[in-house]
Amino acid sequence: MRQLRFDKLGAIIAALALGGAFIAPFATFRANRIVAGEAKTIVESLPQPWSAAVLLVILVGVLVAAMRSPAILRLVAAFAALAVLALGIGVAASHLTPEGNTYARVSPASGFWVMLFAFGLLAADALTRLRPAPFMRIVVLVAVLAFVGMLLLSGTWDGLSILREYASRVDTFWAEARKHVTLALGSLVAATIVGIPLGILCHRVARLRDGLLGVLNAIQTIPSIALFGILIAPLGWIAANVPGAATIGIRGIGVAPAFVALFLYSLLPVVANTVVGLAGVPRDANDAARGIGMTDWQRLVGIEFPLAFPVILTGIRIVLVQNIGLATIAALIGGGGFGVFVFQGVGQTAMDLVLLGAVPTVVLAFAAAIVLDAVIEMATPNTRQAEAA
Amino acid sequence: MPKLSTLFRLGVFLVLLAFLLQPQWFEPLLRPLVQANAPVIYNQGSLLQLTLLHLRTVAIAVSAAAMVALALAILVTRESGAEFLPLSRSLVNIGQTFPPVAVLALAVPIFGFGEKPTLIALFLYGLLPIFENALTGLTTLPPSVMEAARGAGMTGGQRLLKVELPLAMPVILAGIRLSVVISLATATIGSTVAAKTLGEVIIAGLQSNNLAFVVQGGLIVATLAVLLHDGLQAAERKLAARMGR
Amino acid sequence: MIEIKNITKRYGETAVVDDVSLTIAPRTVTVVVGTSGSGKTTLLRMINRLVEPTSGTIRLDGEDNRSLPGYELRRRIGYAIQGHGLFPHRTVAQNIATVPTLLGWERARIDAKVDELLQLFQLDPADFGPRFPHELSGGQQQRVGVARALAAEPKVLLMDEPFGALDPIIRAKAQDDLLAIQKHFETTVILVTHDMEEAFQLADRIAVMDKGKVVQYATPAEMLIKPATPFVESLIGVSERPYRLLAIEPVLSAVEPGSADGTAISSTLSQREALAELLWSGRSALPVADPAGAIIGKVSLEGLAKRAAGPV
Numbered sequence: 001m002r003q004l005r006f007d008k009l010g011a012i013i014a015a016l017a018l019g020g021a022f023i024a025p026f027a028t029f030r031a032n033r034i035v036a037g038e039a040k041t042i043v044e045s046l047p048q049p050w051s052a053a054v055l056l057v058i059l060v061g062v063l064v065a066a067m068r069s070p071a072i073l074r075l076v077a078a079f080a081a082l083a084v085l086a087l088g089i090g091v092a093a094s095h096l097t098p099e100g101n102t103y104a105r106v107s108p109a110s111g112f113w114v115m116l117f118a119f120g121l122l123a124a125d126a127l128t129r130l131r132p133a134p135f136m137r138i139v140v141l142v143a144v145l146a147f148v149g150m151l152l153l154s155g156t157w158d159g160l161s162i163l164r165e166y167a168s169r170v171d172t173f174w175a176e177a178r179k180h181v182t183l184a185l186g187s188l189v190a191a192t193i194v195g196i197p198l199g200i201l202c203h204r205v206a207r208l209r210d211g212l213l214g215v216l217n218a219i220q221t222i223p224s225i226a227l228f229g230i231l232i233a234p235l236g237w238i239a240a241n242v243p244g245a246a247t248i249g250i251r252g253i254g255v256a257p258a259f260v261a262l263f264l265y266s267l268l269p270v271v272a273n274t275v276v277g278l279a280g281v282p283r284d285a286n287d288a289a290r291g292i293g294m295t296d297w298q299r300l301v302g303i304e305f306p307l308a309f310p311v312i313l314t315g316i317r318i319v320l321v322q323n324i325g326l327a328t329i330a331a332l333i334g335g336g337g338f339g340v341f342v343f344q345g346v347g348q349t350a351m352d353l354v355l356l357g358a359v360p361t362v363v364l365a366f367a368a369a370i371v372l373d374a375v376i377e378m379a380t381p382n383t384r385q386a387e388a389a
Numbered sequence: 390m391p392k393l394s395t396l397f398r399l400g401v402f403l404v405l406l407a408f409l410l411q412p413q414w415f416e417p418l419l420r421p422l423v424q425a426n427a428p429v430i431y432n433q434g435s436l437l438q439l440t441l442l443h444l445r446t447v448a449i450a451v452s453a454a455a456m457v458a459l460a461l462a463i464l465v466t467r468e469s470g471a472e473f474l475p476l477s478r479s480l481v482n483i484g485q486t487f488p489p490v491a492v493l494a495l496a497v498p499i500f501g502f503g504e505k506p507t508l509i510a511l512f513l514y515g516l517l518p519i520f521e522n523a524l525t526g527l528t529t530l531p532p533s534v535m536e537a538a539r540g541a542g543m544t545g546g547q548r549l550l551k552v553e554l555p556l557a558m559p560v561i562l563a564g565i566r567l568s569v570v571i572s573l574a575t576a577t578i579g580s581t582v583a584a585k586t587l588g589e590v591i592i593a594g595l596q597s598n599n600l601a602f603v604v605q606g607g608l609i610v611a612t613l614a615v616l617l618h619d620g621l622q623a624a625e626r627k628l629a630a631r632m633g634r
Numbered sequence: 635m636i637e638i639k640n641i642t643k644r645y646g647e648t649a650v651v652d653d654v655s656l657t658i659a660p661r662t663v664t665v666v667v668g669t670s671g672s673g674k675t676t677l678l679r680m681i682n683r684l685v686e687p688t689s690g691t692i693r694l695d696g697e698d699n700r701s702l703p704g705y706e707l708r709r710r711i712g713y714a715i716q717g718h719g720l721f722p723h724r725t726v727a728q729n730i731a732t733v734p735t736l737l738g739w740e741r742a743r744i745d746a747k748v749d750e751l752l753q754l755f756q757l758d759p760a761d762f763g764p765r766f767p768h769e770l771s772g773g774q775q776q777r778v779g780v781a782r783a784l785a786a787e788p789k790v791l792l793m794d795e796p797f798g799a800l801d802p803i804i805r806a807k808a809q810d811d812l813l814a815i816q817k818h819f820e821t822t823v824i825l826v827t828h829d830m831e832e833a834f835q836l837a838d839r840i841a842v843m844d845k846g847k848v849v850q851y852a853t854p855a856e857m858l859i860k861p862a863t864p865f866v867e868s869l870i871g872v873s874e875r876p877y878r879l880l881a882i883e884p885v886l887s888a889v890e891p892g893s894a895d896g897t898a899i900s901s902t903l904s905q906r907e908a909l910a911e912l913l914w915s916g917r918s919a920l921p922v923a924d925p926a927g928a929i930i931g932k933v934s935l936e937g938l939a940k941r942a943a944g945p946v
Contacts, residue, residue, distance in 0.1 A: 008472050009473060121476070121480075124476060124480065124483065127479070128475045128476050128478075129475070221570050221611065221614040221618050222611040222614065222615075223573060223574030223577045223610045223611065224574055225574070225577045225578055225591055225607070226591055226603070226606060226607025226611055227607065229594065229603030230603065230604055232600060232603065233600050233604065321485070321486050325488025325491070326488070328490040328491070329490060329578065332581070332592070332595060333595060339490065342490060342494045343581055346497060346581055346582055349502075351498040354494045354498070355495075357494070358490075358494050358495055361488055361490075361491050362486070362491050365486040365487070366483070369482070369483075369485075369486040531722075533716070533718070533719035534719050534720070534722065535719075536684070536715055537715060537718075537719030537720070537721070537779075539684055540684060540708055540715065540719075540783075540792075541708065541713065541732045541733050541782070542706065542707070542708035542733060542736055543705060543732075543736060544705045547705075547736070552721060555723045556721075556723055631723065632722035632723050
């Protein structure tokens, strides 16, 4: 029974990782920001003990992936390989950059990304099989983020081109980060405060429901860039004609139209999920509540809302992940956020700058999704226990 | 009621057509949005041509995405691909957290500027809703119907073509609809990487502070999105109604 | 003839069907009864190979059912299930035409067959043929499900709780229809149910299953008189036994010479119905009429009481 057997998915992962390690280049070296790069293999990119160590860990990872093995072992192997890749690319950066040269740029090359993808896939597969409890998922997320944070703080990655870009814009980076989070979270909070009561109202008044949900649906189909642009007009008019509006920051361009656009986009999922959640409250529960003499308000607070809460949370999750992504577009109308780096980078064909904007956005969205999914699962009664049984 | 809304949509379509063919008719409406001597109607290219290019980009990307997503969904719902099903679900969940702009921007270093990165980004982002819906459709088929199909002596291929896909079609179409709407919007951003789409009009407006450009570009895309959304939804409803859902 | 020999199905360590052997005579109705988890459905599904047995053989008319691919085997065997399993995206006519189409019948032959079956099930072909399944009532859907199973004129019809989703009145009608149609096509029917009442109503022979084994395989009368195990006895229901015994036989076999007053009872009704009539009208005997209406004798309370008595 204990014979070694191949794993279908693992075989694909192993092939990818081997290709990434031995065929594709590991790092790209460029004499300066603009010139074409030179591709370097793992052996060329890393000093001796390092290249051997990286290759060894990767080979072990490949072996574990290719054979049928326990999920926990696969997870450990995947994380070990990912960690070694993360360390290795940092070491490669300092190894390839000539001493004291500030123009040279080292960035990860296709082989690195392929291996990252392969082992990321292995980790995702192992986690899917292990089905960790929501709290554990957050712990894993925090651990991974802490590891990345450590690498950043320790300066291991300082030689990488993306961090070179960062180093030359430390102040703006954090200012844009603040704007990005403010836009995404602020519009979410506003949409929640407005959307939940609207949803409750829609639940009680059927005629309002169809009309309002129709309008909100139509807003969702308007492309973000257009909605951002269109809002410039009314907000510009308000700024010019309503006394005091301009002083509190309402302007045709900038944060205000971006905030309003994100708010409008956020309303539909919040309102719709509130309605769906309330509609999903079992009739029995409502009848029983009415039967024991609860008032409408008591029923709402004590019965309907708690039962509908997980569904409403799901709406909030959709909004948050969506907003973090959409907030990048705010840069196009002067609203700031990580989009500033993305669009600047695209404009200057400086891909490191694009990455400086795109990577934090993806990380934020990803982390938000994991955390909120876990929270939703914890807020949903009984599903977890039933699944575990 | 349904007749009224159909008429309304037809009207919207005609107005859109008129705007694309004879934009100058609408000049008085947009005039108040611009400064005295600025152009009112987009003058750096034909709106009609941009609209058609925009639609072409979306059509290519979504049909490619639909084919690949459907093929993948079919693969992981067969017995031989069942091993990949849980992972593919997680990947779709992860993939959905990637913002479209990030996908677009990250495609540029690999594919350069122009239509290619836009197509790639639209394709990748379009995959997800179709794949997810196809999975939902193919994994939530009524068990008694599947049992009957096997019991009647259908082969695996016959079951797929004659029962599973037709039954899952409304849900798959809903995925394609989502994909189309997202792609229409994301394609506008493609203009930031020099793709020829209606985003050009909006971005030109943002750069030259010409609100009329922004509004006309935005409204054309929005109208296209609403019309396509409604059209596809009507098709889904028709299909679903036939099955009594 | 269906010969099931030493058939076993294991899932891991547990044997769902455990060394079952049954021989089913052609043109009869065999009902497999058991509680849920007794393995009855698995046994049925091994006949058309929706489930592959772990060991043992099943022969249909002497031919091993593994001598041809599963899907081809299934096209030759009718299969009707609980909740009908009609294809919601196809019309009633298309649903019924499923297997004939798979077999590549000519269009005209298929159309004729569909019309014939719809008429047989008292559904007007012009009205019901083009409808979609969701436009039918539960009873109609169930009839279409059976019609679909019979479309390719299979010699064997497998039915898995086919009437489970119907309400009692429609169910009784569906059971009568099934018996009529079984006689019409001379089909061998194997039906799985958990309902003993249904088994007695339909079966020529009953197989009782418990924990993967057939504990008794007998005619209804044998099973009533000599239940093999306490489990079979409890399944029949002790207080139901005399009535079930009377329900099996027609009045004809209880006719005694002599005459009685009052309205005559038909000789084709069951003895149980005769008993009910006697008790309700407060008399001790009733005249019996043959289907043509001629009085052929009487049926008495005393006579029926003797017939309802179990073995001493």
